[in-house]
Amino acid sequence: MTRRKVFGGVFLALVGLYFLLPLAAAIEFSLRDVGDTHSLEVWKTLFQQDGFVTNLLTSLKLALGTVALTLLIMVPTVTLIHLRMPQFRRTMEAICVLPLAIPAVVLANGVFVAFQGAPPWLNGTPVILCLEYVVLSLPFTYRALDAGLSAIPVVALVEASRTLGGGWATALLRVVVPNLRTAILNVSILAAALALGEFTLASLLLMDTLPVWTVSAGQSNGAVATAASMLILIVSWVLLLVMSVLSRRRSRTPRRSR
């Protein structure tokens, strides 16, 4: 083995430890039982905990809604920018980074004020949180789509589709979307992960989501809260795995170099 490989291996192991050690510790903690023994007791009782399932479902619905809404809004928007207004790419990027710079408290207050007169199906319901998460995930989703669109000759492909008789919808659905599969998958993962794990805004807007439930549960039972947060992580990872398997199965295009 060369020195470079050894160094690479050591570096990888260190980084791995940095990420995995806290996770391992948390899992170990959630498995602790009376005395020095370990058991699945906490995990077994997790689903019987008051409000756990309801909040888990709320979070999953939120994730689904956020992903759907993000794709629905962002794919056509970013495509349009690439096709017709490439000069606004930088501006758009700057705007999309804003959510990172605005503190959650400010955002929550903004939502309170802006939606004061909103209809009851919106105000004080997870729907409003879903809208917020679409905005919060913008810094990541915009970049993922922008990179995906930059990697394909989108203008030429759309023009080819148009000269063959396709309208804008055809161009978007049959030409752009199939070629953006990887970017769309990335966007979905990022948006879902954000919606599943976001705490501050949900808490400030007094919504019941799994992260909010986890924090309040943690005040009475640390092990349950730890197990719940591990579950959020596992659900996110499973989602990620399912999506990437799905995308690989559907992707018939061989990726060979030219």
Add this chain to the structure above:
Amino acid sequence: MTVLINEKAASISLTGITRSYGAVRAVDGLDLEIASGELISLLGPSGCGKTTALRIIAGLEQTDSGTVVVGGKDITRTPANKRDMSMVFQSYSLFPHLSAADNVAFGLRLRGVKPAVRRRRAIELLELVSLDHHADRYPSELSGGQQQRVALARALAVEPKVLLLDEPLSALDAKVRIQLRDEIRTLQRRLGITTVFVTHDQEEALSMSDRIAVMSNGRLEQCGSPAEIYSRPATPFVAEFIGSMNHVPGIADGATVTVSGSRLPLSVPGSGAVTVLIRPEAVRLTDDPNGNTTITTISFRGPVTRVIGRLDDGTPITADLPSVQAASFAEGGRVHVTYAEEPVLTKAAD
């Protein structure tokens, strides 16, 4: 092989087409009549407006003024997807997620043709470009030339009224370019499809076209058959852009010009000191120790030999001679230069 005669081929009539980008007039009052079934090349240097003109015909760009009439119908404001034309792009623009056959069938799918029928038709068209054995390959598995053939089949599959080719050969290497050039011409003739071909390559234009429209600065300089454009250029721009030209000083006197001691008829009357444009093949050399020129370089090019010399006034002169004739000359030798008695063009003296 199935015979695929296009019965929809239509004439095109461009009137007063103008398109500006800011202060730049990309196309400036372009008038052009293209007959049904004709292959016309828009030829010119980059930035001359040829691609813009093609994109206006396709509907991918809008005109500021003027009209586009195809098959007697004004389509100036018709969107690109309703024009019943198809286009082949320089960058191939095949859909990367579709196989060659699916790419070819794309336009048919949009027209609601049943899967089995469009598959059969796609294979027929791939046969036409000798790629039926690659029907299930993806664009990334095909060479540039193969991709462009698929793009051509895709464009022909929808039986368009007009076929638009936007420098389709520019990205290919020389050998493939010549091969595909001949294939396009053969197919175009066989299908009788009205074709507009944009190129900056004069050789391509000369060898493929029924007519060539030479453009410069957004304007049409001359439109005519390849022979006409080459042998009777209407403007100094066309003369210099097509083939090569000697620039020899002369004195114009109404209908004639005196150049290196010879008197030649003028295409356009003029007077005073001018630069005369003379094709290398119109230069005649005779062995003469007291001649007006010294030979500097002789380069053999197969059937033709290029002899480069310097007139006594310092003007460089190039002559293309049949190699048999050129054999009698030697580098450093003295010759007398005269010119073929053909009408010549002039431009303002340098």
